[in-house]
Amino acid sequence: MxxxxxxxxxxxxxxxxxxxxxxxxxxxxxxxYVGNVYLGKVQNVLPSMEAAFVDIGKGRNAVLYAGEVNWDAHGLSDTAPRKIEQVLKSGQSVLVQVTKDPIGQKGARLTSQISLPGRYLVYVPGGGMSGISRRLPDNERNRLKGILKNLIPEQAGVIIRTAAEGAPEAELERDVTRLKAQWDDIEKQAKSSSTSAPSLLYGxxxxxxxxxxxxxxxxxxxxxxxxxxxxxxxxxxxxxxxxxxxxxxxxxxxxxxxxxxxxxxEQLAKAFDRKVYLPSGGSLVIDRTEAMIVIDVNTGKFIGKGGNLEETVTKNNLEAAEEIARQLRLRDMGGIIVIDFIDMTLESNRELVLRRLVECLGRDRTKHQVAEVTSLGLVQMTRKRVGQGLIEAFSTTCESCGGRGIHIHAEPVKKVALEKDMEQRFSKTSKANADEDLSDDDDKSDDEDSDNEPIDNSNESEQEVEAPAPAARRKGRRAVSTGVISTN
Known part of the structure; x- marks a missing residue:
């Protein structure tokens, strides 16, 4: 490191x-802000979106979805109907933790299911479940299970991390004690009369x-x-x-x-390129769109060594699978990812490439999921995105093309711009004439308007909100321009 x-x-x-x-x-x-715990103030609850806007003192309101609400803390059983408007009201104070930083026009993502990470374990206040990392070998998992029985405090859960492999019981116990003291301090601040929402309770x-x-x-x-x-x-x-x-x-x-x-x-400089060259001569082309990341695999100069086309293509795809797993980690790419491997005829070869991709992704600590291959031969996967990716950290949107990565020719633009300008002028003129025609009716309409005052919904539209979607699709949506200027 x-x-x-x-x-x-x-x-x-x-x-x-x-x-x-x-x-x-x-x-x-x-x-x-990821991991910070705040005493937030609910600004608006949107039942139709199953979400609430929460002020955490960062200027832009954060979003708390119904799926991230700690229902047990509000006394709702598993069988009772769970609606966000039942437990959250405008002006109410709520204890939340940031799970995703703000991106573009979207505010930070929140959860009210607090968790405090330590060196060897994660402390979950109020959690009724405990667990052990699946990456640990079976013999180590069995050892830690025995230790875990004596470690779990009342009204809390503990998740053992991979770093706990080989750790003595005393070290694990010290981690639990330290994290429990952190949580007690957070609770004390939240309940204190001197603490007003929004406030940072733990950073x-x-x-x-x-x-x-x-x-x-x-x-x-x-x-x-x-x-x-x-x-x-x-x-x-x-x-x-x-x-x-x-x-x-x-x-x-x-x-x-x-x-x-x-x-x-040197390796960082190559990670900014759209095209990645494979050792044998093939290549990857990585493109970011509003909806997803698309990776195309090409043979390039790789012609194989004897054998047939199927063997050559399979070898290239296996090499590409290893490099794709590395690029996902290095560039910290997240959201929906679609991989277009070179077409293979044999089903056994397609399964071999998919297994190689899954094996290489096993070293990735970020949560991910590989789906089945589509009917068109595309591999779909998701990877959780929490913070900034590599490209976003060292670039800014191109002022010349506005992030599109292309320049439109002048000839058609001039004509379209002229027609649009004339249309806008005509619209303004028509509106002005209509206002004059209605001026005589103002006195009559004043009495009616006072009884039908329009409701200000500015809080509901102050930022872009993405509709709740299945967990696999909500893990890491991102909005990234294709035209960037390096700021390194």
Whole structure:
């Protein structure tokens, strides 16, 4: 793992076999809210959308969907009808946690099912269920099950993380005690008369600490750190939370930049390209649209070594499946993803490629789901998106093309623009004449209007709201321009 701090920007690269597979970036001017706990104030409830707007003190209202409401906290049983307007009213204070940062015109996403992550486990206040990560081997899961029986506090749940593999019972117990104290403090603040909504009750630590807490473990050989502030933060966290990892961190003192020394910048530059070249000569073309991300697989210069066309295509697709899994992690792409592999005749080969993709995605810590292959041979999958992707972090929408990635020729534009201008002028003239004709009836209409005052629904339309959809489709919708200007 490589950490670089330059000014207010912190970048972290995860390297496997000299190849960067994950990248994280954070600026003080663009801090993530994910994980923060707020005492919010309900601004508006929309029963038809099964959602509520909640003010968390960030200017733009956040969205709380009915599926993210903690019904148990409101005393509703599983059999009782659950409608968001039953438990939330305008002006009401509500305890919420941010699950997704605001994107474009959409506000942050919220949940009232609070969870507090620790080094080895996740503490779920009021949760009636506990669990253990499926990534752990069976023998370790059995060991942790025995420990878990003694750890679970009353009126709370505990989810054991992958990092708990091999951890002694005392360390797990210390994690539970620390997280329970955090929750008690949050509850105390929420109930205090001096706390008024909206208020921040708990803030997640900065990017450096979060990555070390969630990712860095015994599997890493070392961590190279460039930057005094980043080094101090890491040392402080490691010393208090994970002292066993202290020997794995090293402050970078070399003459060259730590990213340049480890070829991170070179790999980052390639990650901004639309086209990705495969080692054998094939290629991927990655396009972002409003609805989804589309990945096209091409053979390019790859002609195979003997055999037949089916064998050549299958080898190219297998290589592409491995690279696609890496690109999803590196670029932090999320939402609906459609992959167009090269057509294969044999069903066994199609299953082989799909299995390879699923296996490679097994190293991805971000929640994802691979669906069945469509009748057209397209692979559909979803990947949860929480924060900014790589492209969004280092680019801005092109001012020349407005994010479309193309320029329209002048000839048809001039004609259309002229016709549109004439139409607008005619509309304004007609409206002015109509207003004059109705001026004599103003006195009569005043009395009627006073009894039928229009309702101001500005709160309902102040931002774009996406309709509730099945969980697989709501995991990571994104709206990204195709025309961008690098701001690196």
């Amino acid at each position: 490589v950490v670089r701090q330059i000014g207010d920007r912190i970048q972290i690269g995860v390297i496997e076999d000299k190849v960067m597979v994950e990248h994280y970036v954070n600026r003080n001017s663009n801090i993530s 997640e630590p900065d990017l450096t600490v979060r990555v070390i807490r969630d990712i860095f473990n015994e599997d890493f050989n070392k961590m190279l750190v460039q930057g005094d502030q980043a080094w101090d933060d890491i040392q402080n966290y490691i010393g208090h939370i994970a002292p066993e990892l202290a020997t794995k961190i090293e402050k970078w003192t070399g003459p060259r930049d730590v990213f340049a020394e480890n070829r991170v910048e």
